[in-house]
Amino acid sequence: MSEEINFLQAARREKLESLAARGIEPFAYSYARTHTATGALALLDPNVEEGPTVCLAGRIVAWRGHGKTAFAHLADSSGRIQLYLRRDQLGDDQFALAELLDIGDVIGVAGPLFRTRTGETTVRADRLELLAKSLRPLPFGKEEVVDGVTVRHSGFADPEQRYRQRYADLAVNPEVRALFVARSRMTSAIRRFLDDLDYLEVETPVLQPLYGGAAARPFVTHHNALDMPLYLRIADELYLKRLIVGGFDRVYEIGHDFRNEGIDRTHNPEFTMLEFYEAYADYTVMMGIVERLITAAAEVVRQVPGFGGSVPDLPTPFRRVEWVPSLNAALGVDIMTADEPSIRRLARQHGVEHGDQLSHPKLLDDLFQALVESTIVEPTFVLDYPRALSPLAKPKRGNPELTERFELFAHGRELANAFSELNDPIDQRARFEAQARLRAAGDEEASGVDEDYLRAMEYGMPPMGGVGIGIDRLFMFLTGTANIRDAILFPTLRPE
């Protein structure tokens, strides 16, 4: 990426040369800091005017020059603190260095804490060290505090540039950093939750010779040495269940799935999926685990400073409704006995688009989405989906037309999908073959027959419950984030 150097960058390069002329190395190797910014702020007793000496490192984010003195703010990952630089304190050489500093420079600073006339805890700098010269101006806005609220002026606002240059977005907007801290806390909490239940975290292939476990179009790549196509996984499911055959009773994986579909505010081509499987559990057991996992995740996000208010209340137990009765109630007919033409007529009436071209299962799913799913606000488990919608789920005990499956919805969004996993290899083969027929008929999202998976199942697969939770979506739900790009550090974009 070559571009012309603008006059601001030129000015900084000139300063670099002035530094070199003074024998100052502009890119350091390390700095021994004693405190973080917030750690230092806590050191000055409210009743005293002078405190201990601290060594801090961070980025200059604000600068107010006054001739022979200057005030600056230094920011590190903990927060920001004011610096006071005086010529008589620093000496001529060090003050000359200070005059060659820019906003964005990474510096180390040492000096005693004191309180300014306006009461702000500040470092009176008596030694400065340049750690990294910033040759490209970061788009810092100016901040003021009005009635206790920080107002930022002319900051870094262009959404495209913020996604493309997330490093600049993070450097300039602390609240963006806080959001991703919250995300990290959430996934750690989920790991802790599952680890405490004796789940084993495992890693399964991202590059797969066959893709499956979900209905989606895959990314295809090619392995040169094997001279064969490989698919980026669309789900972890089939490999994790092979591990249950192998004797791991409880496994989970948090990793990226890849789906070759459109990009919009809830879809990124790669996204983070949690799947977990537990032998000898059925979907009712998994429902309880999901409820506890979601509330545990909500609790840690709630505790991250700044996010307490955004996390929705999740009173337990979550509401439970059954798929068929809730759709029937909304539709006014029995979906399981209604004939095909009248179902298609109802779909048209309720605004399901392209109803005539959809396969029967897809039609049912769209109807449910339009009439029931979209109306769910409080967290609700929807139970017992029709068999045709769930090729990897066990038939429901007492009603083989249905499967033992649930999805969790809240605010019209899907948060989890789970079932009593099908462990009958004869039935599984029949379902795979039905999928293969759909695929042969042109359904690009239908899977094929995975013979290796069937082999594993034929060895004897314990009954198990399994759950998938989209981590990005869950995080968006908990933080009130509307666009998935705001929940992913480096979202997929067209190249510049």
Place this chain on the structure above:
RNA sequence: GACCCGGUAGCUCAGCCGGUAGAGCAUCGGACUUUUAAUCCGCAGGUCGUGGGUUCGAUCCCCACCCGGGUCACCA
């Protein structure tokens, strides 16, 4: 994919009825030893997303394209 909105200085934005551009901040120069959107004075900074068209003349009107945002559709 459809529709709507946007792309002007490093950043945030203005630009009337078509007459080849402005502000604030930042930068640069000057003043300033407790400021905090520091203040004051001065200078500089532009391929107006790209390519065509209309016109004596286009940032402005028209067409196409690129990029982004939003809404909808698609996406178990």
